[in-house]
Amino acid sequence: MISVEDIRKSFGPLEVIKGVSFNVSQGEVVCIIGPSGSGKSTILRCINGLETYNSGAITFDGIKIDPGDKSIVNVRTQLSMVFQRFNLFPHRTALENVIEGPVQVKREKKADAMERGRELLDKVGLSGKLDAYPGSLSGGQQQRVAIARALAMRPKAILFDEPTSALDPELVGEVLSVMRDLANEGMTMVVVTHEMGFAREVADRVLFLESGVIMEEGSASELLRNPKHERTKDFLHRVINPLE
Amino acid sequence: MSDYLARSAQYFPLLLEGVTLTIVVTLGSVFLSSILGLVWAIMAVSKSRILRGISRTFITIIRGIPIIVQLFYIYFVLPELGVNLTALQAGIIGLGLAYSAYQAENFRAGIEAIDKGQIEAAHSIGMTDGLIMRRVILPQAVRIVLPPFGNTIIMLLKDSSLVSTITVAELTRQGQLIASSTFDNMTVFTLVALMYLAMAVPLTFLTRHLEKRYATS
Ligand SMILES: Nc1ncnc2c1ncn2[C@@H]1O[C@H](COP(=O)(O)OP(=O)(O)OP(=O)(O)O)[C@@H](O)[C@H]1O
Ligand SMILES: [Mg+2]
Numbered sequence: 001m002i003s004v005e006d007i008r009k010s011f012g013p014l015e016v017i018k019g020v021s022f023n024v025s026q027g028e029v030v031c032i033i034g035p036s037g038s039g040k041s042t043i044l045r046c047i048n049g050l051e052t053y054n055s056g057a058i059t060f061d062g063i064k065i066d067p068g069d070k071s072i073v074n075v076r077t078q079l080s081m082v083f084q085r086f087n088l089f090p091h092r093t094a095l096e097n098v099i100e101g102p103v104q105v106k107r108e109k110k111a112d113a114m115e116r117g118r119e120l121l122d123k124v125g126l127s128g129k130l131d132a133y134p135g136s137l138s139g140g141q142q143q144r145v146a147i148a149r150a151l152a153m154r155p156k157a158i159l160f161d162e163p164t165s166a167l168d169p170e171l172v173g174e175v176l177s178v179m180r181d182l183a184n185e186g187m188t189m190v191v192v193t194h195e196m197g198f199a200r201e202v203a204d205r206v207l208f209l210e211s212g213v214i215m216e217e218g219s220a221s222e223l224l225r226n227p228k229h230e231r232t233k234d235f236l237h238r239v240i241n242p243l244e
Numbered sequence: 245m246s247d248y249l250a251r252s253a254q255y256f257p258l259l260l261e262g263v264t265l266t267i268v269v270t271l272g273s274v275f276l277s278s279i280l281g282l283v284w285a286i287m288a289v290s291k292s293r294i295l296r297g298i299s300r301t302f303i304t305i306i307r308g309i310p311i312i313v314q315l316f317y318i319y320f321v322l323p324e325l326g327v328n329l330t331a332l333q334a335g336i337i338g339l340g341l342a343y344s345a346y347q348a349e350n351f352r353a354g355i356e357a358i359d360k361g362q363i364e365a366a367h368s369i370g371m372t373d374g375l376i377m378r379r380v381i382l383p384q385a386v387r388i389v390l391p392p393f394g395n396t397i398i399m400l401l402k403d404s405s406l407v408s409t410i411t412v413a414e415l416t417r418q419g420q421l422i423a424s425s426t427f428d429n430m431t432v433f434t435l436v437a438l439m440y441l442a443m444a445v446p447l448t449f450l451t452r453h454l455e456k457r458y459a460t461s
Contacts, residue, residue: 050368076367077369083368087362091384100371104379149369
């Protein structure tokens with residue numbers, strides 16, 4: 001469904017993605033792990049057309065991702081993204097945030113969109129917060145609204161960029177459990193995360209990215225239990241034992 | 245003293261006519277400068293280098309020429325090029341253009357204060373640039389822009405007196421005309437000053453109120 005073929009990306013003189021390829025098929029959950037600055041966010045942003053790439057090709061359902069082309073709007077309505085810092089619209093309530101895309105972009109009837117918006121907020125455990133503004137919600141609640149906003153587009157796949165990294169530790173679980181439910185329902189997901197427990201339990205495949213290249217990739221159990229590459233071992237060791 | 249009041253009463257109707265024109269000029273140029281200012285601001289933050297360049301060039305030119313010279317240019321020079329405007333039209337267009345440059349700076353600051361993450365989130369649900377401007381940026385920018393906007397209106401109210409130099413019979417001009425025929429400078433200009441104050445003070449309170457209201461949110 002998502003195909004990334006040998007993409008390269010530079011910011012000025014600095015090449016940050018140095019030939020990355022992978023595929024994500026329908027219903028698959030792929031986790032991307034790797035140290036800070038390795039290019040994880042950049043890859044997701046390229047897939048969503050928020051960033052241009054210098055060479056290679058990304059396609060979604062056979063459509064080439066081209067941030068400069070009108071087709072990107074169509075792609076984005078089918079490929080949602082959830083951000084580290086939630087990025088809700090602060091001047092709109094939880095429900096208004098969720099229906100914004102369906103009503104303004106997909107031109108759904110407002111009443112229908114509200115109905116479904118309520119269902120989605122209920123699904124992420126926020127039926128009591130329909131009319132709350134983002135500023136009055138906790139980080140975990142905001143991120144769940146953001147997930148509902150992504151789902152409201154009825155996407156074929158969702159990209160998550162470190163969705164729990166900005167959360168207080170006790171709020172991480174509520175967001176991960178919503179994501180696990182989605183995975184169990186068969187949603188196609190690409191998740192950049194440092195939550196190894198989540199990757200182990202939910203991911204079909206894990207990619208280890210370092211300095212703009214995929215160093216190692218494999219099934220979650222394989223890569224996380226028996227990493228082959230020294231760098232992967234190092235990284236996992238540091239994530240699991242941060243004080244050593 | 246009663247003599248003073250009697251003379252005031254005599255000048256009052258003429259000055260009120262001036263007040264009416266002052267209000268017309270102020271409102272007209274507030275309207276024009278807001279629309280144009282918004283256009284420059286949107287151009288200034290657009291992706292197109294050309295649009296950004298046009299906006300920057302225009303603002304630089306406008307800010308570098310005294311308003312009174314701009315007014316003279318529009319009223320006295322344009323007719324030579326075949327563009328004839330009434331004094332009132334020239335006054336509103338001149339002040340509107342001049343102030344659009346200041347408004348643009350204010351609007352641009354408001355637009356740029358919106359967190360980039362929200363704009364990316366809006367893109368990621370398929371919103372186009374125009375939709376993002378209308379649904380995400382402008383509704384939030386308004387809160388940031390309103391208090392300085394109030395100050396701009398007050399400044400425009402006072403600077404509307406500049407159009408007296410191109411024969412628009414607004415408050416200042418009426419004052420000058422009465423004073424030069426009666427030599428009663430003291431009474432006339434005291435009245436003129438009080439009338440400006442009567443218009444500006446409520447606006448000042450309104451602006452302070454807006455500042456307080458939006459400073460907290
Ligand atoms: N807009 C930009 N301009 C210049 N350099 C950038 C830009 N965005 C990212 N970079 C650089 O690209 C590299 C990869 O960044 P990226 O955000 O993709 O890393 P990441 O793996 O997501 O890191 P983190 O775990 O900290 O989020 C970094 O060196 C970063 O400094
Ligand atoms: Mg990142």
